[in-house]
Structures are given as C-alpha cells and as structure tokens.
Amino acid sequence: MSPKPFKIPESVLVVIHTPALDVLLIRRADADGFWQSVTGSKDREDEPLALTAAREVAEETGIDCGEASALAPQLVDWQLENVYEIYPRWRSRYAEGVTHNTEHLFGLCVPERLTPRLDPREHTAWRWLPWREAADACFSPSNAEAVLLLPQFVR
Structure with a gap:
C-alpha cells in the first residue's frame, strides 16, 4: 500500500445557510468540541x-450542489481568501515545511434546515444555529469571521 499523499495547502470553506441565515455546523471527529463549516483541500x-x-459539501454532508444539481446556482464563490497558519496537530498531513494554508470562502444557500448525512470518520454531530450563534460556536477564527460576513452575501 502506497503512503497517503500530502494535503495540498489550498482549501475551501463553505458556509451552508438558509435564507433566514441559519448556519449548519458540523463537529469534527478528530477534535471533540471543534464545530465548523464544511472545509476541505483540493484533491x-x-x-x-x-x-x-461541491465535492466537499457532498462528502461531508451528503448535500448535492454539483454542476448538474438543483442547488448548483446557490453555491457562490465569495471571492475572498484567508491565509492562516496550519494548526500544529494537523501539520503532519502536509509536506515538510508547509506551515500555511490558503482558504477560499464560499456560501451555499439551501431552502431550509436540511438533515445532513455525516461520515462518522470525519464528523460526529451537526446543528443549525442562527448566524451570530454559529459564529460564536466555530473553533476556527477564520470560520467565525466567514459566518459573520454571511449577511453581506445573501442575495
């Protein structure tokens, strides 16, 4: 079996929300109490x-917002990015010397509070919260900041 390839230090963060600005958060399986939006690196x-x-949303929640789906037009690139230091606990997933990641922000408006389908190896729980409460619940400062920007991006 060949070793798992290193992660690419370029990722997306997708804030999934309803028109009423309720935000879906999912709890990481590898870090109890770490609530977040959908995130993931390029393959x-x-x-x-x-x-x-779209791939990360489908993998982490079971929600289809791919090109041919009904939700495809609701996946919006906010044209914003964050560069942040990779937490030391996850740095071994990246090549030697990689310490920072570039994260691109997206929003996905779903019609109502959907029930996600989680992969228990990645996430163990989910909850919908009003956007301000969701921002407070995010473990990552960049994720909290993205949720606080949400009202600016709702059509």
Whole structure:
C-alpha cells in the first residue's frame, strides 16, 4: 500500500445557510468540541475551487450542489481568501515545511434546515444555529469571521 499523499495547502470553506441565515455546523471527529463549516483541500493542484467546494459539501454532508444539481446556482464563490497558519496537530498531513494554508470562502444557500448525512470518520454531530450563534460556536477564527460576513452575501 502506497503512503497517503500530502494535503495540498489550498482549501475551501463553505458556509451552508438558509435564507433566514441559519448556519449548519458540523463537529469534527478528530477534535471533540471543534464545530465548523464544511472545509476541505483540493484533491489536485488544477482542481477548480467550485468543484472542490461541491465535492466537499457532498462528502461531508451528503448535500448535492454539483454542476448538474438543483442547488448548483446557490453555491457562490465569495471571492475572498484567508491565509492562516496550519494548526500544529494537523501539520503532519502536509509536506515538510508547509506551515500555511490558503482558504477560499464560499456560501451555499439551501431552502431550509436540511438533515445532513455525516461520515462518522470525519464528523460526529451537526446543528443549525442562527448566524451570530454559529459564529460564536466555530473553533476556527477564520470560520467565525466567514459566518459573520454571511449577511453581506445573501442575495
């Protein structure tokens, strides 16, 4: 069995929300109490960011917002990015010397509070919260900041 390839230090963060600005948060399986939006790295350097975002949403929640889906138009690239230091506990997933990640922000408006389908190896619980409460519950400062930006991006 070949070793698992290193993660690419370019990722997406997708704030899934309703028109009423309720936000879906999921709890990480590898860090109890760490609530977050959907996040994930590119699978390959040339993978389009929108494809990464749709893939991660499907993998982490079971919600289909891919190109041919009804929700595809609701996946919006906010044209914002964060560069942050990778937490030391997860740095071994990246190549030697990689210490920072570039995260691209997306929003996904769903019609109502949907019930996600979680992969228990990645996430152990989910909850919908009003946007301000969701921002307070996020473990990551960049995720909290993204949720606080949500009202600016709702059509």
